[in-house]
Each structure stands twice: as structure tokens, then as C-alpha cells.
Amino acid sequence: NAGVTQTPKFRVLKTGQSMTLLCAQDMNHEYMYWYRQDPGMGLRLIHYSVGEGTTAKGEVPDGYNVSRLKKQNFLLGLESAAPSQTSVYFCASSYFRDTQYFGPGTRLTVL
Amino acid sequence: DQQVKQNSPSLSVQEGRISILNCDYTNSMFDYFLWYKKYPAEGPTFLISISSIKDKNEDGRFTVFLNKSAKHLSLHIVPSQPGDSAVYFCAANAGGTSYGKLTFGQGTILTVHP
Numbered sequence: 001n002a003g004v005t006q007t008p009k010f011r012v013l014k015t016g017q018s019m020t021l022l023c024a025q026d027m028n029h030e031y032m033y034w035y036r037q038d039p040g041m042g043l044r045l046i047h048y049s050v051g052e053g054t055t056a057k058g059e060v061p062d063g064y065n066v067s068r069l070k071k072q073n074f075l076l077g078l079e080s081a082a083p084s085q086t087s088v089y090f091c092a093s094s095y096f097r098d099t100q101y102f103g104p105g106t107r108l109t110v111l
Numbered sequence: 112d113q114q115v116k117q118n119s120p121s122l123s124v125q126e127g128r129i130s131i132l133n134c135d136y137t138n139s140m141f142d143y144f145l146w147y148k149k150y151p152a153e154g155p156t157f158l159i160s161i162s163s164i165k166d167k168n169e170d171g172r173f174t175v176f177l178n179k180s181a182k183h184l185s186l187h188i189v190p191s192q193p194g195d196s197a198v199y200f201c202a203a204n205a206g207g208t209s210y211g212k213l214t215f216g217q218g219t220i221l222t223v224h225p
Contacts, residue, residue, distance in 0.1 A: 004154070031211050042115075042200060042215035043155070050210050058212065090154050097204070097211040099145070102154030 002026055004103035006091050012109045013081045021076040021106050023091030029101075031094045032074040033058070034066060036087040037105075043090060049074055081110045114138045115203050117216035124223050130188040132219050134201035137182065141203035145213070146175060146186045149198045158199075159186070191223045 007022040023032065030051050035043040035058075045058030049068040063085060065077045074093075078085060086109050092100040116135045124130045132146075142163040147155035161168040161175045161184065168175050174187045188195055198220050202213040 033212070035215075040120075040217055042117075042217045043202075043213075044215070045212055048210065048212060056210075059214075092154075094211050097143075097206075099157045099160070100211065100213065102147075102156070104154050105152070 004091055004093055004101050006089075006103040006106050008106060009104070010107050012111065013078075014111050015082060017081050018077070018079050019081065019108075020078075021089055021091075021108075023074045023076070023093075023103060025072055025074075025091075025093040025101070027093060027095070027101065028071070029093035029095050030071075031096060031100075032068065033092045033094075033100065034064070034074065034076045035090045035092065036060065037090060038087050046076065046089075081108075083110045086110045113217075114141075115201060115214050115216040117199075117201060117219050119219050120217070121220040121222070124191045124221065126193055126223055126225050127190045130186075130191045130195065130221055130223065132186040132188075132199050132201075132221065134184045134186075134216050135182060136184075136203050138203070138205065138214070139182070140205040141214075142206045143204040144175070144177060144184050145202045145204075146173075147200045147202060147215075148195075149200065149218070155200060188221075191221075193223050193225050196221055196223050 033048040034046040047066040052071040094100040145160040146158040149155040
């Protein structure tokens with residue numbers, strides 16, 4: 001039982017490049033979330049999903065897209081990376097409105 | 112618009128003493144509150160929660176107090192241990208159609224000295 005895993009752990013991009021962050025959970029949770037953490041800002045919700053095939057915008061969705069084709073996976077995409085997207089990204093999952101379990105994070109630097 | 116605020120960026124406490132971490136919120140729709148603990152290079156881990164129908168919840172050394180009229184909650188750790196040194200985030204959920212979405216505070220860095 002791995003819980004929530006995130007791939008990759010670290011990534012450096014140049015401005016304008018694209019990438020996809022993968023989140024996988026093996027707890028059969030319905031809800032999944034992507035957050036970003038910036039110094040002095042806490043964690044802010046980017047997008048979330050309440051079930052396979054569904055996605056919705058969170059607090060800071062601009063510049064990101066997501067997909068939930070399988071219940072256990074939640075992908076976060078950056079189509080054209082910008083330096084403002086330099087951050088630590090956390091994925092979380094929960095059984096409906098229950099406690100959220102977080103992955104270890106992906107540290108992204110955009111030059 | 113910061114709906115959940117942790118006004119103390121850091122707190123330093125001696126081992127064995129009490130640690131008190133504070134959190135204020137502005138959204139009266141919040142009805143469920145949580146504390147998460149985060150070590151460097153790891154994801155946040157759930158610590159303790161409280162529903163708005165309660166004013167106190169205990170779990171071992173950790174107690175969370177909720178004052179709805181003041182829109183304030185606090186986390187008490189007694190006794191504090193060096194292994195408690197971490198960043199603590201409070202978070203809130205508005206229920207209803209919020210689908211479990213959490214609004215986080217900025218975090219407080221707790222350092223427990225041996």
C-alpha cells in the first residue's frame with residue numbers, strides 16, 4: 001500500500017516548455033486534488049476531481065490543465081511553463097469529504 | 112483575500128513545555144477544521160480535526176480548540192517533543208458542495224529545543 005505517489009520528484013524546465021506531473025493513489029479514493037505551495041502562502045488548490053472523468057477549477061487554475069481518465073490517477077499539465085509556476089506541487093486524495101492524504105511533492109523550477 | 116490566517120510564522124518551545132499554535136478564519140461557512148504537520152521534503156500529514164459542532168477534540172498529546180464566535184482555533188501540544196519540530200498548517204472546509212476542498216493557512220514553523 002503505497003498511498004499517494006507523485007512523479008517526478010524534481011524537474012527543471014525552461015520558459016515555454018511543457019510537462020505533465022503524475023499522481024497515483026492506491027486507496028480507491030474518489031476525490032483527488034492538486035495544490036501548490038509557495039513561501040508564505042501555504043497550500044493553494046489548483047484543480048480537483050470528484051471522480052473518474054471529472055475535473056474542476058480550484059483557487060489558482062490559470063496556466064494548468066488536469067485530467068482524470070482513471071480513478072487512481074490525476075495528471076497535472078503545464079502547457080507553456082512560466083517562472084511564476086516555480087513551486088512545490090502536492091497531490092492529495094480523499095474518500096469523499098474525508099481526510100486528505102498527500103503525496104511527497106514535486107519540486108518544479110522554471111528558468 | 113486570506114480566509115485562513117496563521118499570524119505567527121514561527122514558534123520556539125522547550126522540550127516538555129506546551130506548544131500553542133493559533134489560526135484565525137474569516138469565512139463563516141467553514142464547518143470543519145484540520146491541522147496538518149509537514150516535515151521538510153515530505154508531504155503534509157494529517158494530525159487532528161474538529162467539526163464546528165464541537166469546541167474541543169483530543170488525540171493523545173494533541174488537542175484542538177475551536178472558538179466559533181471569535182473564528183479562532185488553536186492546537187495545543189503537551190508535552191512538546193523535539194520530533195514535533197515541523198511546519199504546522201491549519202486548514203478549513205466549507206462543507207456542502209465544497210467537495211472537501213481545503214483552504215490552508217500560511218503555516219507556522221515549530222521548533223522544539225531539547
